[in-house]
Amino acid sequence: MKKVVVSRSGGPEVLEIVDCEAPKPRAGEVTVRVEAAGINYLDVYQRSGSVKMPTPTTFTPGFEGVGRVLNVGDGVTGLKAGSRVAWINSFGSYAEQVALPVEQAIMIPESFNVDQAMLFQGVTAQYLLAEYRAVRPGDVVLVHAAAGGVGQWLVQWLKHLGAVVIGTASNEDKLKAIRSLGADHAVNYSNGFLEQVRDLTSGRGVDLALDAVGQTTFSDTVKALAPRGMAISYGQASGIAPDVQVLPLILKGARVAGASLFVYIGDPKEMQARAAEVIAGVQEGWLRMTKSTTFALDDVVASHRAIEGRSTQGKLVLIP
Numbered sequence: 001m002k003k004v005v006v007s008r009s010g011g012p013e014v015l016e017i018v019d020c021e022a023p024k025p026r027a028g029e030v031t032v033r034v035e036a037a038g039i040n041y042l043d044v045y046q047r048s049g050s051v052k053m054p055t056p057t058t059f060t061p062g063f064e065g066v067g068r069v070l071n072v073g074d075g076v077t078g079l080k081a082g083s084r085v086a087w088i089n090s091f092g093s094y095a096e097q098v099a100l101p102v103e104q105a106i107m108i109p110e111s112f113n114v115d116q117a118m119l120f121q122g123v124t125a126q127y128l129l130a131e132y133r134a135v136r137p138g139d140v141v142l143v144h145a146a147a148g149g150v151g152q153w154l155v156q157w158l159k160h161l162g163a164v165v166i167g168t169a170s171n172e173d174k175l176k177a178i179r180s181l182g183a184d185h186a187v188n189y190s191n192g193f194l195e196q197v198r199d200l201t202s203g204r205g206v207d208l209a210l211d212a213v214g215q216t217t218f219s220d221t222v223k224a225l226a227p228r229g230m231a232i233s234y235g236q237a238s239g240i241a242p243d244v245q246v247l248p249l250i251l252k253g254a255r256v257a258g259a260s261l262f263v264y265i266g267d268p269k270e271m272q273a274r275a276a277e278v279i280a281g282v283q284e285g286w287l288r289m290t291k292s293t294t295f296a297l298d299d300v301v302a303s304h305r306a307i308e309g310r311s312t313q314g315k316l317v318l319i320p
Helices: 041-048 120-131 149-160 172-180 194-200 218-223 246-252 261-265 268-284 297-309
Strands: 002-006 015-019 029-039 065-072 084-087 097-101 140-143 164-169 185-188 206-211 225-233 255-258 293-296 316-319
Touching: 002 297, 015 297, 029 084, 029 297, 041 297, 065 097, 120 149, 120 261, 120 268, 140 149, 149 164, 149 172, 149 268, 164 172, 172 185, 185 194, 206 218, 218 225, 218 246, 225 246, 261 268, 293 297, 297 316
Parallel strands: 140 164, 140 206, 164 185, 206 225, 225 255, 293 316
Antiparallel strands: 002 015, 029 065, 029 097, 029 316, 065 084
């Protein structure tokens, strides 16, 4: 079978495709034929070494995917050959086949297409809105990169909760996509967003801000908070977010938080419960996914150039 291997840190060109033996399930594992592997910014951080993470010297990227079970190991119950599953916390997804611990396999409805079955961003949206601040109807929420993978889930989930959503993006096509998802306001942040947000809120600011961009946005994201507001940094697409001055937070009674999905899915039972909420939202129809941008496994280098260039909307996936 084919898989992608990274043996040194660097740009997209360090992603190499190699031939190897197909995995065999050990006790408590299943092997899965990969239908699609999710491409996430976390994969970029690991490949480039730009964020220090506990990554092996040589590895196959990818935490997320969807596929069908091929074989089950000893002691596995509840799954069998042919079961359709997704995963969001098992390494090595950029491959034609992968071995998963059975507790990491999330059962997926047969009716789900690939776009609906990619759960990494959906579960990210779920924990961000469940763990930090209770969103009430009428709350004003700022979502950066709202046309991106997580952003699209956040906009829809926030509207389901009754929030007023201000979404940001870098060009008009992405702003149209944000509006189509139900955002109340779409702001181009290429030349700054702070004054636009202040104008839209009559100077008050936002109750909650969700920032995955990092270095180029987070300082102004904090300035955009209303009294008692909260800013959550959960990604660093433009680089690591700068340090925050405490005094302005004190004067507003505002808060800042750092967020990591893996803190909230380390317990497989908790992960399964969060995924179940996402699956239910899709089945009920208030969460809908736009078409993913797909790349063949052989085009993995181009896929990483695309995600780093932020030239695409929504989810990016590899098709083995």
